[in-house]
Amino acid sequence: MQIEEKFEPTIVAFCCNWCSYAGADLSGTNRLQYPANVKIIRVPCSCRVNPMFILRAFQRGADGVILCGCHPGDCHYTTGNYYARRRMTLLFSMLDFLGIERERTRVEWVSAAEGAKFAATMNDFVATVTRLGKNRRLEDLRCKK
């Protein structure tokens, strides 16, 4: 008999250095739980993330990608997240257009004080992606073991 393994998604979270990364940190120091599936990549600003980052994360085995940055208006560089917002809006719409499940991508604004929001967001995102199952539509078979 085959034992069915529970699907554990790999989640890549791009977190801006000034707000969301600190938010993740805070959720840690407050002992708030969020799944270990989330791999955080720290970026100087949410605007640093270009579409290639997102696609490459999927190529390399991510099942979901989330971008976290400062709340609009609170960007450390004043306007970075406004540009990121437009960029990701268009990219996610395009991914959906090409038939990639829309729930696999998300943008969330998390401030340095919102440790609880960070944990809640991650819990929710991991649950969503777990329900979706493995990323099959934007995968690179060569990268599978």
Added chain:
Amino acid sequence: MKSISLSNLPELLSAIAAKEALYLPVDTKEGAEYKAYAEGDSLSLACNTNRSAKDFFFPQVEDMAAFKVEGKKIEIIDVRKETEDFVIFGARACDVKSFEVLDRVFLADPVDTFYKNRREHSTVVALACSAPEETCFCSSFGIDAAEPQGDVSAWIAEGRMFFKPNTQKGETLLSALSALLEESDGAAVEKAKEETRTIMGQLPLQNLPTEHFKPEKLMEHFNDPKWKELSQACIGCGTCTFVCPTCQCFDIRDFDTGNGIQRYRCWDSCMYSDFTQMAADQPRHTQLERFRQRFMHKLVYYPANNEGLFGCVGCGRCLAKCPISMNIAKVMKALGGDK
């Protein structure tokens, strides 16, 4: 000569597919393409496929080796596998000739085992052309579209398909299918050949000048001032090289899969700016040199190394596909014609 009624052709295809892998051109919404046979597929009667038949022996991408890297240590894994027997059914005379052009590169010492393996396991059923197009110019290179080579030659005439084996492999294939084939005389075939040749004679590019492209004229052609004008609109894409049945330049690259390195080879194009790029400099700085390289290779360099065999088979794909409609026919006319 063996033959089968066209209405029974599906049975013949099924019979081949039951025995070994079968590939044939089928019509798609974007023109004819080779594909693996599935029950119900019917043979395309289009003059030619979008992509050439070189894919069967020299695919666009193939894995060459894998490496496991651990610290300073490297392990090499041979990923080659013996190919299964397969049949290419319905390749045209130009594509069949292109196999000979490729053979002389890949089967020359040291042999390319990837290519050789596929070549050895293939049986080519070549189908004579009945409706050539204006872009066809195989006869300029001495290819007879009515008399294709290959392991088996086939013709369509008077509602039947006729077969003639040319090699041992061809004999084997036909004898395995003998239950479906009838013995018939070749009168209809001769008539069909004549018809094809008559049409070929009316095509505009039937007699492109080839006599000027001799090894001893290498430098004369290389230094021809016309290259500048011919190449000026070239956008440097790889369309002509990728649809070409005889273009065989390749690149070898490594891909890090995250759990090992895959070394693969893929088609490359001399039209690309990074084709000859080295760390410091490159010998072909502008599109003129790259453009010239492609046509000189087909018309002068390749024949110089291969007893005068041209590196072009006149299939006409580059004529149909080039974004700016610059092609070997125009180059040949400019360089070797009107003299």
Added chain:
Amino acid sequence: MEKEALIPEIGIVTDIRIDTPDVRTFRVVTPDGKKPFVHIPGQCAMLSIPGVGEALFSITSSPTNTEFMEFSIKKCGCVTSFLHSIEPGQYVTIRGPYGNGFPVESAFKGKDMLFVAGGIGLAPLRSVINYCRHYRENYGKIDIVYGSRSMQDLVDYNEIVEEWCKEDGISVHLTIDREQPEWDGHVGFVPNFVKELQFDTNKTAVLCGPPIMIKFTLAGLQEMGFKKDQIYTTLEMRMKCGIGKCGRCNLGDKFICKDGPVFRFDQLEELPDEY
């Protein structure tokens, strides 16, 4: 399955010598400690680090060295930069030998030899120079003109001074581009130095170095009375296969990897100058 030329073998770098700030010489053997394969001077090998890339290098050591192979490599691109970062014990992959090599057993035999090298151009010549030294009786007088940007940039300086300079019948002429306090030798560019030295025109000359050096040295030698069929050089181009199939290193109908890399200048004259 039969052996595939494009699938490499394992080599181990057992020793790395730092020659100049940007040139290192790598000693390579097979996993069982032997020399990877037999070659003739002037031939090349494909070295690669999986995941980084594969590149063609001329074999610097002489065939008379039966224990290992050496490659003098200048840091300039992807693969070479990586090689400069490795330590002894590193595995690499190696395949070869490729190319025609120098005609040491035919055209060079019994001749007075003149070797002219600039910078890293000494790498391929070192193989043939050491070969000629080993079979000293087969060759006449040997002159070596070698120049580099500075004293620190002279590759194999120790071997040159300690071995080549001390041998009978070998004259070594060194030069550097600009004055340096600790340098008491010649200062100036190689082509001018060659002209100043005025060699006998019965010599067979072999040039290797940057294109500009080759161009002017060739002109200088011709001025002296050398004919093009007396002068050899070795070329390089981007290569992927090394066996005349990948289609990028051709000069006209000749492939540098297969028909070269060693060419005589009268042969080059009949080929396009795309190198």
Added chain:
Amino acid sequence: MQKVIREKAIELLRSGKVDRVLGWKEGEFFYDQTPHLFLSPEEVERTFVYNGFSGANLSKYLVKEGLKEGVVAVFLKPCDTYSFSQLLKEHRIARDKIWAVGIPCEGKLDIELLRKMGIRGIKTIEEKGDELLVSTIYGEKTVAKKDVLAERCANCKSRKHVLYDELLGEEGEVLDSARFDQIEKLEQMTSEERFAFWQNELSRCIRCNACRNVCPACTCEKCVFDNADSGIASKAPASSFEEQNFHIIRAFHVVGRCTDCGECSRVCPQGIPLHLINRKFIKDINAFYGAYQAGENPDERAPLTNYSTEDMEPGDVFKKGE
């Protein structure tokens, strides 16, 4: 029209106003014209053509031409002027080296559509009003032009020349086109259907880079896909991801700069409707950030180099419809 354009080209060359003329040179057949630099009036007289198959957008050549000595005259169809204007806006073209002549366009024809009708062995094509008389070695055929109109022309967005030094013919209008209809049709499909649609299309990609190289908005000195150090340089569709990645990034890089000239789809040797990807971006920009047409207004900021504090959230894209 060809006669008028030829005369204009000859006049410009004779008067010494320009040194070169960029136009279309006649090919072996009626339909295979090559963009060409004409240097003499005689050459124009002999081989300059302008007809239903003069589809190539010449504006991208101006990047290179502007670097040369002397002035070049160029003939631009309405949609080409959008590309030209966009390139100028991006400072890719030396304006003083260019003499732009606007020429009218009745819509360009797609030879592939003729071939799909089974018309083969074409000897000559004659344009007669709304019809094409095609003579082939297998007989004569008459085809309505509208049936072989290229997709981009059937859904023409504008007959207006946005920028020119002189104009031949009448000033046109911006049209109310149905170019987003097919996008909407795709949007109404399920995610699975869309995925299947695009897999079928993109899997045919041979990575010849024709779409990128022909694109008037793709003018990077070195493309990221050609940069060996980028980690994504690959010449081959080694996995389905490569194709998706290439085409998303290709289109994304020209977001807000793509004028929807349709060259990418015209040149694709595999017949992939690449313009649909670019057009989806254009449709989204219009819907999310207000109507925007690249190349139309040189002073307007492009959507991705601009923002508003009131912009919608990425997640809102999918909320509207539900």
